């Protein structure tokens with residue numbers, strides 16, 4: 001049995017554009033508070049933000065669960081939206097089904113899923129059309145033991 | 154370059170002063186939020202024509218040092234409020250994004266840090 005993770009859960013409303021980023025911003029401050037290295041926090045923030053954006057824009061809302069283990073962060077994202085018919089296609093840079101109106105706001109570059117993949121050590125996307133989508137991302141912490149800071153003065 | 158140096162740009166109107174002594178590490182431009190999520194590095198100044206609240210969310214998450222709205226685009230009220238709340242520099246420039254970036258580049262800012 002491993003140690004119990006530190007778990008945070010965020011509910012994301014569908015269609016509420018102004019709120020995009022709230023969950024990721026909260027997660028970011030939690031990770032900072034837990035003393036997670038800043039490059040890891042930055043990567044986690046990208047994954048969380050892109051996930052959050054997709055929940056709002058494509059899925060009619062959903063849920064993000066972040067579990068912090070001693071050696072890794074796991075992000076589990078699920079929704080009961082329309083699902084993704086062709087996952088390899090959706091993972092391609094530049095592929096987007098966003099409307100023109102949404103694109104004018106700067107969403108819909110088709111970069112979200114590729115960004116998530118680039119910033120996580122593993123990303124698993126599962127989806128069933130008409131049922132929903134789930135994503136599981138793992139970001140591992142640096143494996144070399146952290147040096148104790150040397151006190152100066 | 155510091156954030157306070159941005160106020161000296163010709164035609165740049167400062168909307169939110171932010172943290173004047175903060176270092177500007179480089180620059181990034183674009184209007185697609187996911188591209189900025191991918192490209193922006195901490196401390197960069199972001200030149201865009203997007204004027205809505207989500208600009209601040211991306212700026213804060215990517216830890217950019219400031220936002221310059223190009224082509225004279227006026228920020229939405231909620232973007233101004235959010236920038237105040239986050240002490241994030243927000244300026245408006247009449248010049249196009251191309252010209253704003255060229256000026257920043259001439260003063261030593263680069264697209265990578």
Ligand SMILES: Nc1ncnc2c1ncn2[C@@H]1O[C@H](COP(=O)(O)OP(=O)(O)OP(=O)(O)O)[C@@H](O)[C@H]1O
Pocket residue numbers: 050053054055057058059079081082083084090091095096097098106107108109110111112113114133187188
């Ligand atoms: N949770 C989801 N539910 C349903 N469809 C989704 C979901 N997430 C992504 N998609 C589909 O996959 C496509 C690609 O997603 P991706 O995040 O890469 O780009 P985007 O959201 O369209 O644009 P960007 O993320 O750059 O703003 C989307 O346009 C959409 O069709």
Ligand SMILES: [Mg+2]
Pocket residue numbers: 050053054108111112113
């Ligand atoms: Mg997306």
